[in-house]
Amino acid sequence: MNHKTKTPSFHVGPIPVYGHVILAPMAGFSDLPYRSICRELGSAMSYSEFVSTEAIIRDNQKSLRMLRYATEERPVVFQIFGANPEVILEAAKRISELQPDIIDINMGCSVKKVSGKGAGAALLKDPSKIGHIFNLLSRELPFPVTGKIRLGWDHDSLNYRDVVRAMQENGAQLVAVHGRTKKQAYQGQANWDAIAEIKSMAQIPVIGNGDVTSVADIKRMRDHTGCDAVMIARAAIGNPWIFAGKNAEDVTLAEKLTMIRRHLAANLEFYEGDYGLILFRKHVAKYISGIHGARELRAKLVTARSAADFANIVTAAEQQTTEENLISH
Numbered sequence: 001m002n003h004k005t006k007t008p009s010f011h012v013g014p015i016p017v018y019g020h021v022i023l024a025p026m027a028g029f030s031d032l033p034y035r036s037i038c039r040e041l042g043s044a045m046s047y048s049e050f051v052s053t054e055a056i057i058r059d060n061q062k063s064l065r066m067l068r069y070a071t072e073e074r075p076v077v078f079q080i081f082g083a084n085p086e087v088i089l090e091a092a093k094r095i096s097e098l099q100p101d102i103i104d105i106n107m108g109c110s111v112k113k114v115s116g117k118g119a120g121a122a123l124l125k126d127p128s129k130i131g132h133i134f135n136l137l138s139r140e141l142p143f144p145v146t147g148k149i150r151l152g153w154d155h156d157s158l159n160y161r162d163v164v165r166a167m168q169e170n171g172a173q174l175v176a177v178h179g180r181t182k183k184q185a186y187q188g189q190a191n192w193d194a195i196a197e198i199k200s201m202a203q204i205p206v207i208g209n210g211d212v213t214s215v216a217d218i219k220r221m222r223d224h225t226g227c228d229a230v231m232i233a234r235a236a237i238g239n240p241w242i243f244a245g246k247n248a249e250d251v252t253l254a255e256k257l258t259m260i261r262r263h264l265a266a267n268l269e270f271y272e273g274d275y276g277l278i279l280f281r282k283h284v285a286k287y288i289s290g291i292h293g294a295r296e297l298r299a300k301l302v303t304a305r306s307a308a309d310f311a312n313i314v315t316a317a318e319q320q321t322t323e324e325n326l327i328s329h
């Protein structure tokens, strides 16, 4: 895309962002192949899956692979999680060498393995620690530091105002807000009123997140909250076209099958073999959910034992689609 003639939608520190809809970080999903597809279709920036700061300083290769990116994805955000400010700083410095555009601190993860160890959403319990982390990182790193939060630990501790204040007073350049508490996990409805409140008080850009399930919801959330951009997680799995303004039901089966082929090929290349196929099963189940005859096709695809088997099944489905089209016209 030629940005020279376009006005940025907003800035993260000095980094211009063009567009208002962004693929959310999702462990197990938002890897280089999938992010690249979403970015090409219109996602305005690329967040990595969250990566453990402890793993980074141990030089864990599997974790470092999550930080590989394509130049076309820029602006690229590396999202990291940890509990210890010094370890977070050390990890952030190490991955600086990989030249991301932005580093983001995860303060929203609700799973026990993370929040039980003081990282992710557990940081929300201690806004002064959050302030300390942002202070350290924003002084020491050569690029903007941002954070992704929830509204608080539980309904009785909705301390998002304190958290956002601590962040921006200590150099944070953007906040992404999932409008739920840690205790809610994914239950109930995301609270868009709270996101609107954060937008009205914050001096830094605000990304709204939670329960955007369709193209219409993108506008609804922006109208309701005034947020600078909307972040989409679950509704983007199987429908990267949401970033191009299309709901899943508006995408033809032929388009989906073409994307399935392309996405799988990118996965096989990135993960060098069968692991790419295994990881792709979760995507394919979503690509084809809701389509006519999906159950049978899904059963075949998710049990395919090799990439070649997989390709044969897709080819047969493509032929069937073409024949059905010919008959119906």
Ligand SMILES: Cc1cc2nc3c(=O)[nH]c(=O)nc-3n(C[C@H](O)[C@H](O)[C@H](O)COP(=O)(O)O)c2cc1C
Residues within 6 Å of the ligand: 024, 025, 026, 027, 028, 029, 048, 049, 050, 079, 106, 108, 109, 148, 178, 209, 210, 211, 212, 231, 232, 233, 234, 235
């Ligand atoms: C499978 C999955 C993995 C996720 N991994 C991350 C992650 O690594 N980092 C993060 O900040 N949030 C993560 N999230 C939370 C999402 O980014 C997002 O905040 C949440 O799903 C709400 O948005 P949605 O209603 O559009 O799904 C994950 C969510 C899902 C469903």
